[in-house]
Amino acid sequence: xxxxxxxxxxxxxxxxxxxxxxxxxxxxxxxxxxxxxxxxxxxxxxxxxxxxxxxxxxxxxxxxxxxxxxxxxxxxxxxxxxxxxxxxxxxxxxxxxxxxxxxxxxxxxxxxxxxxxxxxxxxxxxxxxxxxxxxxxxxxxxxxxxxxxxxxxxxxxxxxxxxxxxxxxxxxxxxxxxxxxxxxxxxxxxxxxxxxxxxxxxxxxxxxxxxxxxxxxxxxxxxxxxxxxxxxxxxxxxxxxxxxxxxxxxxxxxxxxxxxxxxxxxxxxxxx
Amino acid sequence: xxxxxxxxxxxxxxxxxxxxxxxxxxxxxxxxxxxxxxxxxxxxxxxxxxxxxxxxxxxxxxxxxxxxxxxxxxxxxxxxxxxxxxxxxxxxxxxxxxxxxxxxxxxxxxxxxxxxxxxxxxxxxxxxxxxxxxxxxxxxxxxxxxxxxxxxxxxxxxxxxxxxxxxxxxxxxxxxxxxxxxxxxxxxxxxxxxxxxxxxxxxxxxxxxxxxxxxxxxxxxxxxxxxxxxxxxxxxxxxxxxxxxxxxxxxxxxxxxxxxxxxxxxxxxxxxxxxxxxxxxxxxxxxxxxxxxxxxxxxxxxxxxxxxxxxxxxxx
Numbered sequence: 001x002x003x004x005x006x007x008x009x010x011x012x013x014x015x016x017x018x019x020x021x022x023x024x025x026x027x028x029x030x031x032x033x034x035x036x037x038x039x040x041x042x043x044x045x046x047x048x049x050x051x052x053x054x055x056x057x058x059x060x061x062x063x064x065x066x067x068x069x070x071x072x073x074x075x076x077x078x079x080x081x082x083x084x085x086x087x088x089x090x091x092x093x094x095x096x097x098x099x100x101x102x103x104x105x106x107x108x109x110x111x112x113x114x115x116x117x118x119x120x121x122x123x124x125x126x127x128x129x130x131x132x133x134x135x136x137x138x139x140x141x142x143x144x145x146x147x148x149x150x151x152x153x154x155x156x157x158x159x160x161x162x163x164x165x166x167x168x169x170x171x172x173x174x175x176x177x178x179x180x181x182x183x184x185x186x187x188x189x190x191x192x193x194x195x196x197x198x199x200x201x202x203x204x205x206x207x208x209x210x211x212x213x214x215x216x217x218x219x220x221x222x223x224x225x226x227x228x229x230x231x232x233x234x235x236x237x238x239x240x241x242x243x244x245x246x247x248x249x250x251x252x253x254x255x256x257x258x259x260x261x262x263x264x265x266x267x268x269x270x271x272x
Numbered sequence: 273x274x275x276x277x278x279x280x281x282x283x284x285x286x287x288x289x290x291x292x293x294x295x296x297x298x299x300x301x302x303x304x305x306x307x308x309x310x311x312x313x314x315x316x317x318x319x320x321x322x323x324x325x326x327x328x329x330x331x332x333x334x335x336x337x338x339x340x341x342x343x344x345x346x347x348x349x350x351x352x353x354x355x356x357x358x359x360x361x362x363x364x365x366x367x368x369x370x371x372x373x374x375x376x377x378x379x380x381x382x383x384x385x386x387x388x389x390x391x392x393x394x395x396x397x398x399x400x401x402x403x404x405x406x407x408x409x410x411x412x413x414x415x416x417x418x419x420x421x422x423x424x425x426x427x428x429x430x431x432x433x434x435x436x437x438x439x440x441x442x443x444x445x446x447x448x449x450x451x452x453x454x455x456x457x458x459x460x461x462x463x464x465x466x467x468x469x470x471x472x473x474x475x476x477x478x479x480x481x482x483x484x485x486x487x488x489x490x491x492x493x494x495x496x497x498x499x500x501x502x503x504x505x506x507x508x509x510x511x512x513x514x515x516x517x518x519x520x521x522x523x524x525x526x527x528x529x530x531x532x533x534x535x536x537x538x539x540x541x542x543x544x545x546x547x548x549x550x551x552x553x554x555x556x557x558x559x560x561x562x563x564x565x566x567x568x569x570x571x572x573x574x575x576x577x578x579x580x581x582x583x584x585x586x587x588x
Contacts (some may be wrong), residue, residue, distance in 0.1 A: 003509075013397055016383060020404060020456070023415055030418075083311075085312060087312070088311075090308055091306070094304050095304050097305065103309045108322070110316060114565065118325070118327055119545070120330060120551050121330055141323075143315075144320045167295065170284065201406075205407070212477075226411060227410055234421075244415050244418075248406070255403075
């Protein structure tokens with residue numbers, strides 16, 4: 001059955017496109033102008049002279065270092081999650097012990113804990129552990145707070161593996177470890193990529209833990225770099241916005257090439 | 273949210289339980305033991321559960337960040353009850369949350385239902401709509417702070433719309449900015465929830481309605497909206513929890529100002545802890561916030577009967 005086009009909805013969708021696009025346009029255009037040109041043209045004006053100076057200046061003013069720090073944090077968080085969550089999800093789905101059930105409920109409870117709520121005790125613990133102003137001190141809590149959603153995603157995927165497959169492997173005399181390696185992991189690939197993307201996003205975009213657990217500029221991650229740039233030289237709009245673009249670049253690249261995994265990873269955020 | 277059920281325990285109990293990952297000789301199905309869950313459990317316990325318990329303990333202590341916390345009984349709590357800024361901050365948290373729900377829900381339902389259709393350009397537009405959700409809250413807040421800057425931003429060029437242009441100087445303007453920026457960033461998430469749910473509505477319902485002569489608006493209000501009920505609850509619970517704990521946007525966009533006019537509870541907690549170094553008081557605020565957020569989401573889930581219809585929920 002063919003429906004006639006809904007012009008009202010079409011119009012509404014264009015308005016939203018404008019709302020979403022306007023700040024992104026202002027941002028991009030501003031970053032390619034010098035400060036003086038930006039002041040003269042205004043945020044909505046068209047640029048006359050194209051320059052990459054803002055990006056170059058940002059990178060030499062520390063953003064290269066912040067970028068590297070953020071990469072380190074992200075890689076480590078993803079590593080920890082990949083090391084701990086798959087065995088946990090496997091145990092949750094396949095174990096018949098009571099203890100595993102309790103662990104799973106603990107993680108469900110974890111879904112409901114906002115990171116803001118634990119920031120004071122986290123500051124206390126990280127200080128006591130001597131990890132204040134150390135990237136490790138950011139990595140550990142960030143990984144822990146990414147785990148509940150990852151566990152839900154992965155155990156959901158693993159639950160779809162039929163018990164016939166497990167039984168077939170058992171008949172062959174396979175141990176839990178071999179089942180995990182040869183059956184569970186290969187069949188959980190889609191879940192694993194979602195988990196990787198979700199935890200990487202959490203780490204890359206994380207702000208609260210770095211804000212209260214780090215201090216010095218050699219341990220700054222990129223979100224902290226943005227925040228400090230804004231509070232220190234907030235009037236340098238093109239420089240500031242170029243830094244914003246730099247912070248988004250890797251995510252936008254992933255979005256271009258791995259959209260599906262990214263969208264699913266973000267729906268994981270929704271589960272939070 | 274997909275599989276929030278108790279772990280599946282196979283009906284057929286195995287005779288032999290594999291306590292170590294390595295061995296499960298003989299007939300029984302090899303099952304992973306607790307060892308497989310232990311590392312994750314220990315790690316998560318240490319960095320999430322222990323802090324949560326510690327926040328309760330710290331809320332009964334006095335600690336300035338140096339030395340060790342000292343027991344202070346109910347001091348923090350009685351101080352908070354008398355603190356006008358605290359009460360105001362709770363009220364502001366609720367206001368921001370309610371405004372967020374009221375503004376975001378209609379927009380994301382409409383966009384979600386639209387995106388579930390098959391129009392031309394739909395895929396391209398959806399891909400663009402999605403971009404704000406990819407960005408960090410920090411980047412989005414810094415971006416909007418720059419775009420709305422009274423001197424260098426869009427308001428300086430659009431006086432007809434923004435008046436004197438300083439949105440951040442008055443309470444209504446500052447609250448408006450906070451609600452708007454959250455809407456800009458999080459609408460795609462809720463749109464996605466509604467899009468999935470709208471796709472799952474059986475086409476037969478619309479065909480039947482069309483035969484009965486129901487127009488587009490009646491179809492929307494009598495078929496689409498009722499069918500989206502579960503998703504509306506899911507999306508609202510997310511909005512409420514997110515709204516009550518809004519922090520980054522407040523810190524970057526308004527710093528709680530003008531005055532304390534946008535100091536919500538999460539921001540007040542941060543100020544108490546890391547600006548005035550009253551970590552005990554801050555812990556009490558944090559605990560209060562967790563309690564309020566859990567209470568509100570529980571009430572929402574109960575009132576809507578959502579807990580009883582989990583099985584009909586489309587995979588969100």
